[in-house]
Structure formats: structure tokens, C-alpha cells
Amino acid sequence: MVLKYQSLDIGNQSQFKQIKTLVDNDLSEPYSVWVYRFFLNNWPGLTYIVIDTELEEEKNVIGCIICKNELHRNTRRRGYIGMLVVNNEYRGQGIAKNLVKTAINKMKNEQCDEIMLETEVSNTIAIKLYENMGFLKMKRLFRYYLNEGDAYRLILPLTEKSCIRSTFLGDASIDI
Numbered sequence: 444m445v446l447k448y449q450s451l452d453i454g455n456q457s458q459f460k461q462i463k464t465l466v467d468n469d470l471s472e473p474y475s476v477w478v479y480r481f482f483l484n485n486w487p488g489l490t491y492i493v494i495d496t497e498l499e500e501e502k503n504v505i506g507c508i509i510c511k512n513e514l515h516r517n518t519r520r521r522g523y524i525g526m527l528v529v530n531n532e533y534r535g536q537g538i539a540k541n542l543v544k545t546a547i548n549k550m551k552n553e554q555c556d557e558i559m560l561e562t563e564v565s566n567t568i569a570i571k572l573y574e575n576m577g578f579l580k581m582k583r584l585f586r587y588y589l590n591e592g593d594a595y596r597l598i599l600p601l602t603e604k605s606c607i608r609s610t611f612l613g614d615a616s617i618d619i
């Protein structure tokens with residue numbers, strides 16, 4: 444099996460459909476096509492896919508990570524992991540870890556001060572994956588998901604700014 448990690452090709456409809464199918468099948472939260480378009484169109488360079496090169500093009504995307512990167516309260520740059528999925532048949536081989544590492548590096552290069560995400564409290568596999576990579580549990584969000592499940596908000600601080608309350612940080616959008 445030869446796997447290829449690459450950024451999403453935004454014009455490739457087949458890749459878009461396959462990502463949507465992967466996420467729809469494996470994440471409990473249902474997302475409308477607009478949510479996908481919001482992430483992919485605004486931050487095309489922050490979605491990575493994994494391709495099994497031995498499969499046909501219409502069904503060769505076996506994993507993906509979808510992220511964004513925005514200024515938070517005009518004080519710090521926050522990366523965000525919106526979705527992460529690996530096809531059931533390919534799990535346990537370090538693919539998710541590679542995807543998360545790739546996304547973290549990209550967001551570091553884009554001067555993010557921190558990276559945030561939410562995951563279901565019951566998703567012990569994802570929590571272990573992220574905690575082993577340095578993410579910290581920050582908040583428990585009561586009935587965060589449509590299935591009424593609670594979420595943990597996890598954060599990976601990358602710079603000192605991440606550890607300072609935004610009230611005490613200057614407005615990063617103003618050049619002094």
C-alpha cells in the first residue's frame with residue numbers, strides 16, 4: 444500500500460465528494476455542504492487528504508483533516524481543527540497522527556499562537572491522540588453537539604501569547 448499525503452485540490456469535485464462522504468460516515472455531527480465550503484473555500488491550503496495510490500481515483504481518499512486559521516478577538520492567531528477522519532480500514536497505522544502533525548506545522552508557519560478543536564467527551568481515541576501531541580483540555584461544553592453529547596475543547600499553545608488572557612494583549616490588527 445502506497446499512501447500519499449497532499450493538500451486538497453480545491454477544483455477537484457471527486458476529492459470534495461469523498462471528503463464529505465468520509466466525514467458524513469464517521470463524525471456524529473451532520474454538516475451541511477456550506478460548512479464544508481466555508482472551510483475549503485476560505486482555507487484551501489489547510490485541508491490535507493491521504494490518498495491510497497493503489498485505488499481508483501473516485502474512491503482513493505482514505506483520510507482528511509480540515510482546518511482554518513483566524514485572528515481571535517484581534518489579539519492572537521488561532522488555528523482550528525474542524526474535522527479529522529481516517530477510513531475505518533486504515534486506522535491504527537499513524538495516519539491521523541501524520542495528518543495532525545502536518546496541519547500543526549502548516550499553522551505554525553502561518554504564525555498561529557495556538558490551535559484549538561472540540562471533540563466528544565466519549566471519543567477517548569481522539570482525546571488520547573490529541574493529548575499525546577500536547578493538546579490540553581481547556582473546557583467541557585455541556586450538550587455541545589446535536590446528539591446532546593458534551594464536548595471537550597482542547598488547545599495546543601504554540602506561543603506565549605496563547606497563555607495570556609486576551610484582555611491583556613494588544614490589538615494584533617493594529618500596526619504600531
Ligand SMILES: CC(C)(COP(=O)(O)OP(=O)(O)OC[C@H]1O[C@@H](n2cnc3c(N)ncnc32)[C@H](O)[C@@H]1OP(=O)(O)O)[C@@H](O)C(=O)NCCC(=O)NCCS
Pocket residue numbers: 469470526527528529530533534535536537538539540541561562563566567568569571572575
Ligand atoms: C480518531 C481517528 C482519526 C484516529 O485515526 P488513526 O489513523 O487510527 O489514528 P493513529 O493510528 O494515527 O493513532 C493516533 C493515536 O490515537 C490513539 N488511538 C488510535 N487508535 C486507538 C485505539 N483503537 N484505541 C485507543 N487509542 C487509539 C493512540 O493514542 C494513537 O497513538 P499511539 O499509536 O502512539 O498510541 C479515527 O479513529 C477516526 O477517524 N475516528 C472517527 C472520526 C473521529 O472520531 N475523529 C476525531 C474527531 S475530533
